[in-house]
Amino acid sequence: MKRSGEAKPVNVAVLMSLTGLAIALAMPALIGSNQHTMLLAITVLIYAALATAWNIIGGMAGQLDFAAGAYLGLGAFTAGTLLIRWNITPWLGMILGGLVAGGFAVLIGYPLFLFRVREVWYSIASVALVEVLRAAFLLWDEVGGPLERYLPFYSESLYQSFYTMRFRSYVPLYYITLAILVAALLANQRIGNSRLGYYLLALGQNEDAAEVLGVDARSCKLKALAAYAFLSGAVGVIYASLYGFISPAFFSMNLSTEVAILGIVGGMGITYGPLVAAVIMVSGREFLRANLSTQMETLYLVVYSLALILVVLFRPEGIATVFRDAYARVTSRFAGDQDVA
């Protein structure tokens, strides 16, 4: 009796995830003819993937990181430069871009964590990282510079399209982004249920207490940072392909802040929290922007900020908990009915 009660929620969770995945997979068939909606869907997925990756360092390990743009930019520039200069396919560039971003993160993170830079000081350091990289790439003429560097134009040849990851339609890019999002979700799930996940959660809440219980805070944080940076770097390749160019503007503070906000609003440390937040907030933002800009160009920002404030006031633990609580209520009622029967 007890055993089946324990097993059921897992099955329901798997079922819900698969339903979500099925809807996501069917999305292009439903809206594929509308280019604007497809672009919006990819944007939502990009932010969802970035915020889900952020959840590893920000939500679990509790490090308020604002450097998503840095890792995204590094991934984009690595893959973009490889493609433009040496005609190396972004499929390989995606892995290499992720590795460059992850490697760079470890290089930066090692001294930071060695000297116990944490809390607000860590946040400041991560902000600086984005700005410094943008300035560096503006000045670095060989790969960056102030002008956009264009990727090859999409080709009529199917092979060439796939090789350069430049498509006439948004649909293939949608699926590639979806794949990265799923990878980020799985990474969250795997880490969350492992020793590393428990260690990250512990040190995120109280680093001293975690350390005396045998948690190597430095190496755990480095692993979390590397995983987050790798995934963000891979998303950067999508970003470049979507825009068709690489530019130092990719090292964006706006994007970095928004990723962190999605992670916080969604619910720190909840695997699907950032995804829920991204779906609601990014599509909401785009909807407002499309519909309010006729009245006043920046009005959408006011509404957006108000929504944010409301969430922080009434659901500081994240909007994902609204669904979690509702789900718990439904299952408990369901279980109660069964007991009666």
Place this chain on the structure above:
Amino acid sequence: MSPKPIFQTFDLTKRFGNLAAVNNASLEIYEGEIVGLIGPNGAGKTTFFNTVTGLYRHDSGRVVFKGADISSLYPHEICKLGACRTFQVVKSFAKMTVEEAVRVGAYNRHGEKDVMAKVDEVIAFLDLEDIRKQKCAELGLAPLKRVELARAMATEPTLLLLDEAGAGLNPRETVELMAMLRRLNEEKDITLCVVEHVMQMVMGLCERIIVMDYGEIIAEGSPEEISQNEKVIEAYLGRRAAR
């Protein structure tokens, strides 16, 4: 048979600016004993704990645990060697359930396969069964202290340093805690060093007491000896009372 020291410090000093919070402190803890570390407020007991568990870097001296010099190790490395501690001001993992918090400690010596078995064992031993699914944020002080003890016990230490485990507990809770600590000592063979202000606990629990004042070790002996010791009375009550 003379008892074997499991833990020793040699002339340990920790300064904050000009103030030597721990000053040339040398002491020994013997295997299997329950030793008390007492002293007036500000005597340096907590700083001593923080220094020997690697949270603070010491300025001079040496800390030896099981024959190995641990004075420059990180806290997690010291924990791996088998010395763990609790905190005076409870440092809980607020968002975790009791079970999850204990699991963090249990991972110290157990992999994914048997970690839950360890968690179950500790929870049963410390009688936390009815609150195991509760979030730490919802707990009161007494249960939180027990969770902290459980977390530390789950790391399977040979030496456990308890920083004021009895502070803020009512008399009944204090008696329960003492019984629990005695069981830890006897059944799990854990050597205990307790920093304590609650005299009932120190006198009832410890076979040996070390007294600190102004960062220095000023006396050492059995509870009876200590309560007669002039220096100790002076430290607590002032010079006149000692005469």
